[in-house]
Amino acid sequence: MSKIIAFSTICLALLFSAAAGERHPNVIIIFTDDQGYGDVGVFGAKGYETPNLDRMAAEGRKFTQWYASQPVCSASRTGLLSGCYSNRVGINGALGPGSRIGIDPEETLLPELFKSKGYATAMFGKWHLGDHEKFLPTNHGFDEYFGIPYSNDMWPQHPTAKHFPPLPLIEGTERLRSADEHDQKMMTTWLTARAVDFINRNRSNPFFLYVPHPQPHVPLFVSDRFAGSTDNGIYGDVIAEIDWSVGEILNAVSTNGLDENTLVVFTSDNGPWLSYGTHAGSSGPLREGKGTAWEGGVREPCIMRWPGKIPAGTVCDAPAMNIDLLPTIAGLIDAELPERKIDGKDIWPILSGENGAKNPHDSYWFYYKQNELHAVLADGWKLVLPHSYRTLADEEGGDGGLPVKYSNDKVTSIELYHLDKDITEANNMAKDHPEKIAELMKHVEAARAELGDRLTKNEGSARRDPGRLTEAEGETLDLLNWPNGKPIR
Secondary structure (H helix, E strand, O other): OHHHHHHHHHHHHHHHHHHHHHOOOEEEEEEEOOOOOOOOHHHOOOOOOOHHHHHHHHOOEEEEEEEOOOOOHHHHHHHHHHOOOHHHHOOOOOOOOOOOEEOOOOOOOHHHHHHHOOOEEEEEEEOOOOOOHHHOHHHOOOOEEEEEOOOOOOOOOOOOOOOOOOOEEEEOOEEEEEOOHHHHHOHHHHHHHHHHHHHHHOOOOOEEEEEEOOOOOOOOOOOOOOOOOOOOHHHHHHHHHHHHHHHHHHHHHHHOOOHHHEEEEEEEOOOOOHHHHHHOOOOOOOOOOOOOOOHHHHEEEEEEEOOOOOOOOEEEOOOEEHHHHHHHHHHHOOOOOOOOOOOOOOOHHHHOOOOOOOOOOOOEEEEEOOOEEEEEEEOOEEEEOOEEEEEOOOOOOOOOOOOOOOEEEEEOOOEEEEOOOOOOOOOOOHHHOHHHHHHHHHHHHHHHHHHOEHHHOEOOOOOOOOEEOOHHHHHOOOOOOOOOOOOOO
């Protein structure tokens, strides 16, 4: 009898082991706001430490050439969640309160792919794909949502623009209250607690967790626990608290025995807002910052961890972009790709450190503003097209949460940089490599033909419209507490 029981026990163990092996992986994406390339310990941060992110890199893979699809809030988040260049789906710049556009319901977003495979899905943090109810996260694949609908500076206490309504704090589609100063101080703590609770509640079934922190976007807020904890002022304190949050999430994964079945991704939406000086991050060795297609605006810190699947303690120098996460994850969970065309490609061989893995893209395209093509990247070369951009022109940024004004500069003729040898974009090699320019111009023309380019008056053949409010929907916008008592039009 004892042999029969022992044999049965072994069979059950093998059965459960097989079932666990067949379970689709959990996925956690931690997405910060305006965090610079040089704002993580393993990327060269100064004045503060990030022990949890550094541990994540030691247990996973650091990506030194990871790109945002655009160097600004709404556009970058659209790229991450849709797998598309944001101008393909009609989202540019940063949507404001009462926006009459948002992500189109016909677009298939990352959480909807997870829902098609039976996942529990949750988002805690900043959305920024439209603040009307029809655009909110729970109408686009998320079971749970708690956070703010747009950037945390879009409120009456903005240092230079006082016309915003109070910042709403939303759960599901219900506006709980306006986020006052105390609320923002506790925001990172609240989002972390929600994230840990979600992991604990879903330890037995596959889940997708998206944590887009509103910080370190200005205005900076940090809980009393971390205030004064670093040698780099409030900005360092904010990063220290975000690092703590990452540690809490990783600990929840480990405590629930989910390490070997959970992919964790950490990255940022765009580079630092340099005009805020002491309240802004660092681009490290990169040129410029947020709001530009120079490397400091679009190249982001990125770390991924998945024990047993992503090699520990490794570094990947191959280029990749946030639009690639959707198709890559779709492959990992056996989900069908969206019916509408996307721009991202499956880059799992690169993420997993496969020998000889190459990026499947012919090129990456860098747009900004209202559909302006500013640069293309291919084979380690970056071609920068004529355009105007903002710069501090070697001036110091602001202090105490107040920005200084940018200057305007122009790229007047095509410039060429070999990023593998010149990460700082300091050595324009256009005169020496006309054949390379001719080669890269083919990618420029392909981009213009498909997505257009306002600078050359190309419309593009494959751009789609964003979601839009009807007249009736516009009349029912919930914009209570507008400072002057008038609704947004």
